[in-house]
Amino acid sequence: MLNKNNYKKFFLVLLLTPGIAAAAELNQANTAWLLTSTALVLFMTIPGLSLFYAGLVRSKNVLSVLMQCFAITCLISIVWLAGAYSLIFADGGELQPYLGGLSKAFLPDIDTASLTGDIPETLYFMFQLTFAIITPALIIGAFAERMKFSTMLWFSALWLCLVYVPICHWIWGGGWLATLGAMDFAGGIVIHINAGVAALVSAIVIGKRKGFPTTAMPPHNMTMVVTGAGMLWVGWFGFNAGSALTSDGRAGMAMLVTHIGAASGALTWMVIEWLRYGKPSVLGIVTGMVAGLGTITPASGFAGPAGALVIGITAGIVCFFATQFVKRKLIIDDSLDVFPVHGIGGITGSLLTGVFAEKSLGGVGLAEGVTIGHQVGVQALAILVTVVWSALFSYIILKCLDKCLGLRVSSDEEVQGLDQVLHEETGYLDL
Numbered sequence: 001m002l003n004k005n006n007y008k009k010f011f012l013v014l015l016l017t018p019g020i021a022a023a024a025e026l027n028q029a030n031t032a033w034l035l036t037s038t039a040l041v042l043f044m045t046i047p048g049l050s051l052f053y054a055g056l057v058r059s060k061n062v063l064s065v066l067m068q069c070f071a072i073t074c075l076i077s078i079v080w081l082a083g084a085y086s087l088i089f090a091d092g093g094e095l096q097p098y099l100g101g102l103s104k105a106f107l108p109d110i111d112t113a114s115l116t117g118d119i120p121e122t123l124y125f126m127f128q129l130t131f132a133i134i135t136p137a138l139i140i141g142a143f144a145e146r147m148k149f150s151t152m153l154w155f156s157a158l159w160l161c162l163v164y165v166p167i168c169h170w171i172w173g174g175g176w177l178a179t180l181g182a183m184d185f186a187g188g189i190v191i192h193i194n195a196g197v198a199a200l201v202s203a204i205v206i207g208k209r210k211g212f213p214t215t216a217m218p219p220h221n222m223t224m225v226v227t228g229a230g231m232l233w234v235g236w237f238g239f240n241a242g243s244a245l246t247s248d249g250r251a252g253m254a255m256l257v258t259h260i261g262a263a264s265g266a267l268t269w270m271v272i273e274w275l276r277y278g279k280p281s282v283l284g285i286v287t288g289m290v291a292g293l294g295t296i297t298p299a300s301g302f303a304g305p306a307g308a309l310v311i312g313i314t315a316g317i318v319c320f321f322a323t324q325f326v327k328r329k330l331i332i333d334d335s336l337d338v339f340p341v342h343g344i345g346g347i348t349g350s351l352l353t354g355v356f357a358e359k360s361l362g363g364v365g366l367a368e369g370v371t372i373g374h375q376v377g378v379q380a381l382a383i384l385v386t387v388v389w390s391a392l393f394s395y396i397i398l399k400c401l402d403k404c405l406g407l408r409v410s411s412d413e414e415v416q417g418l419d420q421v422l423h424e425e426t427g428y429l430d431l
Contacts, residue, residue, distance in 0.1 A: 027118035029247045034123050037242025041130035044235030045137050046073055052228030052290075053141055056336050059220040060417025061145045062427035068140045068149070072156050076133045079157050081106060084132065085125055087165050088173040097176040100169055119245065127242065135164055135191045141336030142199030143206045146408045149422045151401050158401075159198060162393045167194055167386055181367060182382040183353050183375070185254070186243040188298025188346040189386050196343020197390040199334055200326075205398045206407045208333040210414050222282055229286035233262055236293045240300035250364075254300045257308035258293065261300075264309050265292020268316025291319035291341045295349035302353055304362025311352050319345050347383055354379040 050069040054062045076084075086104035093101060104110070107125065116124040136156040140147075147155075168190050170177040184190055209217065219225055240258040244251035269288025274280040295315035296308055303311065322340035326332050334340070354375035359365035366375050401407060408414070413421040420426060 025118060026115060026120070027246075030245065031119050031123060033247035033251065034119055034127055034242060034245060037238035038123065038127045038130055040235045040238025041127070041134065041242065042073075044232055044239060045069060045130070045134045048228050048231030048235050049134065049137055050228065051224050052232060052286075053144065053336055055221040055224030055226075055228060056141075056219045057144050058217060058417070059428060060419055060426075062220065062419065063423055063425055064149070064418035065140065065144055066427075067423060068152055069137050071149075071153060072137045072140070073133050075153060075157055076136065076160055077129060079160055080125075080129045080132055084160055084165050085128065087161075088169045089128070092169075096174065097179065098170070099166060099175075100173055117245065124245075131187060131191060131239075132160060132164060132168075135187075135195050136160055138191070138195040138338055138342055139199045139202060141338040142203040142334045143408075144335040145209055145418065146414055147206060148406060148409055149418075151405045151407055154401055154405065155202075155397060158397045159394060162397065163198065163390050164190075164194060167389060170385075171382065177382050177385065180381070181370065181375070181378050183302060183357060183379065184298045184350065184382070185301030185353075186240045186297045188294070188350045188353070189382055192294045192297060192342040192346030193350065193383060193386050194346075194390050196339045196341075196346055197387050198394040199338035200332070200343060201391050201394040202398060203332050203334040203339070205395065205402070208331075209335065210411055212333045213327065213331060219283065226282060226286055229289060233289060233293065236262070236297075240297055244301060250301060253304070257303055257305060258296055258300050260305055260308040261292045261296025261312040261315065262289045263292070264312030265289055265295065265315040265319075268292075268313045269320050272316065272320050287323075287337065287341060288316045288320070291315045291345045294342050294345035295319070295352075298346065298350045299353040299356055302357035302363050304356070306362045307352075307356030311349060311356065314348060314352065315345050318348050350379050350383055351376060 046069060050066050053069065054065040057065055083102055083105040086102050087100045090101040090104040092099050095101075107122075110121050110125075112120065112122070114121040136159055139156075139159070140152065143152075166175075169175045171182055171184050171190055172178070182189070211217070236258055237255050241251045241255035244254055266285045266289035269291065270280045270285045273284040292312040292315045296303070296311050299307065299311060319341050322344040323337045326334055326337070326340045354377075355361065355372055357363035357366055357375065358372050366372070398407065409418065409421055
């Protein structure tokens, strides 16, 4: 039994070791913020990305895109529970630098009292799940209007397990890139570069849409595009600020720099179009916004407002010219510009994270003894590894599926439209 003096000693130990006390207590403020953030990130996929992508395709394919986003959300949720979450965040023992274990598959020992830090582990599971959902959902923009629905489902599940899981573990699950000091606050490498590279490979392997690039294929519903883009902007606050896992000043700064990155990226893209073509387009300003958001994402917890402004402006410039290069010079039919916006944006933002995290440039500061040059080098290594791994395994998955199931619908079915061919439905009754 503790006497009076022992009680004093006990509470003194707790005061001197706040981490021990915090680890055993639920933080309701942090939990409430992460509950909100989780809903916001899921809101980015359904309905945000769904509407954004659906409006960009032709009317005969609008339901196919909505269906793909919805089905991916359901499919990845089950794959995540079955073991994907565990392979990222559970202890992998001797394999820990490269892959986690399966002790958390189906969450056998998780209940309402289980904590990750000072938040419920069930909530952390859900928050990370929303990131896993949107990543393969981004890729569908590259092969929109021509991939078989069944093949898309197999590709999404296999890609999550073979590409997303290991890269996410290396950076966020305590893997070898995290040990080297790679910085990716909310997914510039794990999500945007990863998905962007897979999108580029997918577009090359599956081939161009019938009529590309000579036939005009404009968005069929710009109102839908802008609505989806607005939802993405709002949802992205949960994406980036939620990644702080706390309701404090760091989350507030992440939200601020996210907004600055989006606004400056959108305005930069708009001005470039205005100067080149004489008029600013609605499609241009919303695409610039998405480019700004994707580019600020890896730096959102490390850079300050001035750094975010530079990153956003850079995103607008670099991603604009990347879209022109991919479609007009390389003649690659990345239907909805996934690689030039997300892939190039993620690469740009990840490199600039190593610069604008520096305290003298308004950031939170690099690790003790680490110079900007060293950090940029680590970032470059993480980018290179991600590009190679994503490209290689995306290619292998696609080629295997092509042999087993076939990747795309027939030429006649493509002309008819995926809504009727794959789902026997139409998005608009008058068509």
